[in-house]
Amino acid sequence: MIREVxxxxxxxxxxxxxxxxxxxxxxxxxxxxxxxxxxxxxxFGSAGILLGVFVMKGFTAGGFKALVCMxxxxxxSPVAAHxxxxxxxxxxxxxxxxxVIDTYGKHLKGGENIEDAKDS
Amino acid sequence: MNKTLRWVxxxxxxxxxFVINFFVLELAFAARLINILLASALMVIFRVMFGPSAAxxxxxxxxxxxxxxxxxxxxxxxxxASFFLxxxxxxxxxxxxxxxxxxxxxxxxxxxx
Numbered sequence: 354m355i356r357e358v359x360x361x362x363x364x365x366x367x368x369x370x371x372x373x374x375x376x377x378x379x380x381x382x383x384x385x386x387x388x389x390x391x392x393x394x395x396x397f398g399s400a401g402i403l404l405g406v407f408v409m410k411g412f413t414a415g416g417f418k419a420l421v422c423m424x425x426x427x428x429x430s431p432v433a434a435h436x437x438x439x440x441x442x443x444x445x446x447x448x449x450x451x452x453v454i455d456t457y458g459k460h461l462k463g464g465e466n467i468e469d470a471k472d473s
Numbered sequence: 474m475n476k477t478l479r480w481v482x483x484x485x486x487x488x489x490x491f492v493i494n495f496f497v498l499e500l501a502f503a504a505r506l507i508n509i510l511l512a513s514a515l516m517v518i519f520r521v522m523f524g525p526s527a528a529x530x531x532x533x534x535x536x537x538x539x540x541x542x543x544x545x546x547x548x549x550x551x552x553x554a555s556f557f558l559x560x561x562x563x564x565x566x567x568x569x570x571x572x573x574x575x576x577x578x579x580x581x582x583x584x585x586x
Contacts, residue, residue, distance in 0.1 A: 364506065364547070364550075367543065368506060368509050368510065368543075371509070371510060371513050371540060371543060372509055372512065372513050374513070374536070375512075375513035375514070375516040375517050375536070375540070376487075376513075376516060378516060378517060378520050378532070378533060378536060379516045379519060379520060384526065384528045384529055384532065387520070387529065387532055388532050391532055391533075391535070391536045394513075394536055394539065394540075395536070395539045398539070398540075398543060399539045399540070399542050399543040399546070402543040402546045402547065403542070403543075403546050403561075406546050406549060406550060406558075409550065413555075414555050415549055415553075415555035415558055418555060418558035418559065418561075418562065419546060419549075419558055421562065422542065422546075422558060422561050422562045422565060425562065425565055425566070426539070426542065426565050429565070429569040430539065430569070432569075432573075433535060433568075433569055433572035433573060433576070434535075436572065436573055436576035436577075437528065437531055437532060437535065437572060437575075437576045437579075439576070439580070440528070440576040440577065440579040440580035441526075441528035441531075441579065443580050443581075444527075444528070444579050444580055444581065446526050446528050
C-alpha cells in the first residue's frame with residue numbers, strides 16, 4: 354500500500370516534468386534553451402516514471418527492467434544532448450538575441466583550433 | 474497579438490485540458506496519465522513540424538523517444554505485462570543511436586569518422 358502511494362507520487366512528479374519540458378520545448382526562443390528544457394524532461398520526467406514503477410513493483414522482473422532502463426537513460430541521454438548542442442553550434446545555428454555570453458564561440462575563434470586537432 | 478493575451482490564452486488551454494482530463498471525462502486512471510503524455514507528444518510534434526532549423530527537429534525527435542519510454546512504463550503498470558519494458562529498453566537504445574547519428578550528420582562529418 355505505502356509502496357503504491359510512493360510510486361504514484363513519483364509517477365505524478367515525472368509526468369509534471371514531462372509536461373513542462375514539452376511546454377518549454379514549444380515556448381523557449383532558441384535551440385540551446387529548448388535543449389536545456391528538454392533535458393529536464395529526460396532526467397526527472399521519464400526517469401522519475403521508471404523509478405516510480407520500480408518502487409511500485411519491487412524486486413520482480415518488471416521492476417528490475419524498469420531500473421535497468423532508468424540507469425541506461427540517465428547515462429546516455431546527456432551524451433546525446435551534448436552531441437546535438439555541439440553539432441548545432443558548429444553547423445551555424447544562431448543564438449537568440451537575448452544571449453548574454455558565448456564562451457564556446459570565443460574559444461573556437463581564439464588561436465589554433467584545439468578541438469579539431471584533438472578529436473579527428 | 475500582444476504578450477499578455479497570448480499568455481492568458483495558453484494558460485486557459487492548459488487549465489482546461491487538466492480539468493477536462495481529471496474531472497469531466499470518465500476514464501481509467503492510467504488513461505488519464507497517458508493523456509498527459511499524449512498532450513506532451515502533441516507539443517513535441519508541433520516543434521518537429523514548425524521548427525525553424527534542423528537542430529530543433531533533432532531535439533524534438535530525441536525527446537519524443539523519451540516520452541515513448543514513459544508511456545510504455547505507464548502501460549506496464551496498467552496491464553501488468555512486463556514485455557512493455559523490453560520494448561522501452563530497445564526504444565531507448567535506438568533513440569540514443571539515432572540522436573548520435575543525426576548529430577554527426579548535422580555537423581557535416583561522415584558517419585564512420
